Amino acid sequence: MDLLRFATAGSVDDGKSTLIGRLLLDAKAIFEDQLEAVEATSHAKGYDYTDLALLTDGLRSEREQGITIDVAYRYFATPKRKFIIADTPGHVQYTRNMVTGASTANLGLVLVDARNGLTEQSRRHAVILSLLRVPHIVLAVNKMDLVDYDQEVFDRIERDFTSFATKLSVPDLEVIPISALQGDNVVTRSTNMPWYEGSSLMHHLEHVHVASDRDLIDTRFPVQYVVRPKSDDFHDYRGYAGRVAGGVLKPGDDVVVLPSGMPSRIAGIDSFDQEVTEAFPPMSVTVRLEDDVDVSRGDMICRPSNAPTPTQDIDAMVCWMTNEPLRPRQKLAIKHTTRTARAMISDVKYRLDVNTLHRDQDTRELGLNEIGRVTMRTTSPLLVDPYAKNRTTGSFILVDEATGVTVGAGMING
Template structure:
């Protein structure tokens, strides 16, 4: 079975956690004791319904305030596909958490309240999903039961969001009317909305095609670890372990080791317990080479005629996550794939207003949860692809050198 990672997004109280609880409940993905605990908690609060949001909001402060603060990951499976859900917060001050949850997603699920329609935060999260190049987006118009399942209200929101989406990079957009609380159109089609002829949300999640979203053109293998067993049986073994970031590798392929530029040929590709005939994203494998070349952690194996840019100058969109602002001349660490280097912030070109897409060229700093275009100069070269082409070799994180805390996330511009 293949795997779909998806992230929820949207404004506060649009029902993201409740929707995930409904998906888990109706797809039989929670245990009876979990459900009993949630029902008991709901009854103790005086609710006349089961608060399904309690299945995902696990922090005590989240339960007390009735909001989502941190990213909550949940796992479930149906007979056709496995799922990893990232339930991300809706509050503006937790935008950085939303970016974290959506950065690895194949699909973004934006919820809007049918009563309120598109809010500033709904637009903000759609822009962020577009910036993060999440290839599939679903707009779930929730709480349809509170507008009497009105087709007119659904069409109104659908027109407004479709017009807004034309300004963004969204390759695949689907819009579904649902009620997370009642279960309409979540797992099964709803009899309350006969005017809607599309699929239920779960059916769409099971069938959306994600295999072609991975970069199979550009062969990229960042080396994470050099494997040299100590046993006498394997004393001649030397392999390079890592996760395939792009393309397809096969024994016999001519490759080049970067940044040294040394040519080599693949002798074999190993999993833990067997040899394989090919490796592709996101497989974790060990590659053996015929030639005895110098390869270490942070190097990258590519094809001779298809190589990433080897550069010390990085032009990227950065989502800033620290309460200490990002300013020009600041020194940071850049962690890109398996390589970590020192860097200097050369310029801050502009701050992006994610609500209006306006570029503030006069800004002198990036505050917490803000996004801007930044130019960095690194001490050693990085092996970069544009983020729009490869979401692994085109992404990096920024680390505070003194504390080791992650302070930003970057996406390399074309």
């Protein structure tokens, strides 16, 4: 079975955590004692229903305030597919947490309250999903039961979002009317909305095609660790472990190690328990080369005729994640794939208004949760690709060297 990673997005109280709880419940992915604990807590609060949001909102502060603060990951599977869900916060204060959860997603699930329609935060999250190049987006119009399953309400929201999405880079968009609390169109088709002829949310998640989203052309293998076992049986073994970021690796392929430029050929590829005939994203493998070339963490194995160009000048969209603003001349550590360097901010080109998509070119800094275009120079060359081409080699994080805190996430422009 293949794997689908998807992240929820949307405004506060649109029902993201409740929807995930409903998916887990109806997919039989909850233990009986978990469900009993949630039912007991719901009754203790005086609810006449089971608060399914409690299945993901586990922090004490989340349960006290009734909002999601941190990203909660949940795992479940159906006979068709495995799933990893990132339940991300809807509050504007925690936009950075939403970016974290959506950065590895194959699909973004944007919820809106049918009573309120599109909100500023709904638009903000749609823009962020577009910037993160999440290839599939589902707009779930939730709480249809509170508007008497009115088709006109759904059609109006669908028109508004479709019109807004035309300004973004959204290759695949699906709009589904649901009620997370009642279960309408979540796992099974609802009889309360006979006017809706599409599939249920679960059916769409099981069948959306994600295999073609991976870059299988440009071979990229960042080396994470050099494997040299301390064993008499493997005293000649030398392998280079990492996760395939792009392309397909096979024994016998001609490769080059960057940044040294040393050529070699793949002798074999090992997984954790056996030798494999090929490796592709996102497999984690150990690659053996025919020649004893100098390879260390941070190097990248590529094809000789299709390799990234090392560069020290980075042009990127950056989401800033800390209270202290990002300013020109600021010095930070940059982590790109398995390589670490130091970087200095050259310029802040503009700040992007994620509600209107207006580029504010008068700003000279980025504040907390703001997104803008930034140029920087690194102390050593990085082996980068445009983010639109490869989400792994086209992204990086910025770290405050004094505190070790991640302060920014970047997407490299082409």
